[in-house]
Amino acid sequence: MAARTGKEYMERLAASRPTVHIQGETVTGGIQDHPAFRNVVQTYAELFDLQHSDEHKDVLTYTSPTSGEPVGTSFLTPKTPDDLVKRRKAFKVWADHSNGMLGRTGDYMNSSLMALASAADWFAQANPAFGENIRRYYKKAREEDLLCTHTLIPPQVNRAVAGTQQAGGKLAARIVKEDDNGVVIRGARMLATIAPFADEMLVFPSTVLRGTPEDKPYSYAFAIPNDTPGLRYIAREPLDYDRPRHDHPLASRFEESDCVVVFDDVHVPYERCFALGDAELCNGFYSQTSSVVHMTHQVVTRTTAKTEYILGLVSLLTEAIGIEQFQHVQEDVAEIITTLEMLRAFLRAAEADAEVNEYGVLTPAFAPLNAARNLYPKLYQRFPQILRKLGASGLMATPTELDIQGPAAADIEAYLQSATLSGPERVKLFRLVWDTCVSAFSSRQALYEYYFFGDPVRMAGAYVKSYDREPYKARVQVFLDRA
């Protein structure tokens, strides 16, 4: 099999029967036709189609080592610098298609699976079967071009105690039974983005586990189809209000659903488990396999695309209403430019300093990617803030497509024109700015950028702990000691 087309993705989705609770309704299948999902599903189909477009197929696919068919580049195990560049270019094509608004395009988890499978020997330490399972699963995902979501964190009940102890250990997803051919999972995980229209759910390690017997039921990593019996999703209220694209240009295309995940005695066969009952394996899952590095390579490429979009948008805005020449406006634009150039520099450094890891995978340098990952959650918050400040009342002078064509057309033409744009053109632009910095969709984007890699506060703690500062201390000490 090969890289899918949009049609093939839709067909598989149509045959799938995930259970999704949304706005009081229980949907079991037919996701691609549901008003909450059909637009974003369409966008995902477009991404799959890009893999077959003349313009992008060379970058978005490579030849599968097993089937000889073209498969997605994000599955490519990088061995040479060119491989890394190709991976980044492929990430960029998809990220550009959504202006970086889609956080969970398939390449995100594909990158993780690629790295995990390369480190199959590491999984095999605990049990040779786990090594085999991760290798087999990666191959399946690659050849069937599966779209995966993942879910990590335990329910937000009481963060004063460990994740495994939410409500006395009765809430977070855990192994409650083991039988001859697998395990049974009961409980919940907090969030899975794109869950309703993904093919598969990756349930990967969450909080740091202690090696004690109490933590054993929480030590697991596995993958299951989205419509596995007993698996339920509780979707948040959709932010795609099924409005015309003119009026909601982003929400009507890129509204990734976020869902709480409920495991109601979900049976997971052994062949789909990558770790079981082994706290040490779970705690090393991301760092020991380089998985986090390849995921971050994709993420920083996406946030670069998003920053380019913001720079383009703010530039059209300032030109449109003639505020380019004011110094504080230039200062804000400069902030966006420096963020963009910084992200580009980080990407370039990560690729330039890439090294082959112990599993033979050319792995980007983590230091620059890690810096980017720690900065962007906060840097992104400035963008909607800047757009709101510069857009000002224009962000409320945003009648809809029907008004532009209706009885107010002449007024819109006359009074909503701008220095460089006609009334309708300006309204169209400002609706996009509005959807980037004022709408519910835009708030969710800001929350997403802030939290999706984890809490920036605790990330900073982990960052400081993992960073070797001894050489710098030593240098200062030498200076102090200098006569």
Add this chain to the structure above:
Amino acid sequence: MSRALAPPSPGALRACMSRFTTGVTVVTYAGEDGPRGATMNSFTSVSADPALVLVSVARRARCHDQLIDSSFCVNILGAEQEPLARLFAGAQGATEPRWATAARVPRLTNPLAWVECEPWQAYDGGDHTLLVGRVTDLGHRDGDALTYAWSRFGTAAESTDGIEHLI
């Protein structure tokens, strides 16, 4: 090196030992007129098979003679149980202990963990007796632990590290 040969002053010994962080336990047992207990941080595990633990009991402590031959329970205290530690260390009116009903050997309600023992062996430990007990029953709950260092109580938080520390 000559300093090491002279016996340390009690103050110096205390100063040294106060830098060693321990947990805090209340060792409980059946006294002549009801359940009794004493706060001790000289608790340590000794052996897994057989399961043995040790507490070091001062010879001049009131509980000493009774403990030597009785079953006892080591109640490991949670962070919020400092008043109990103070009470069983002799503080007046600190709090009222609550006793687990139906326990074979008297024990407190809801300690962070508890280890019930029967006497196994007692050894001479100078002005203390090293009391080794064989574990007959045990239990635990979740929560932060009460600690003792620098002659002060403190707490050790249960881990709440999230994915940030994994990725």
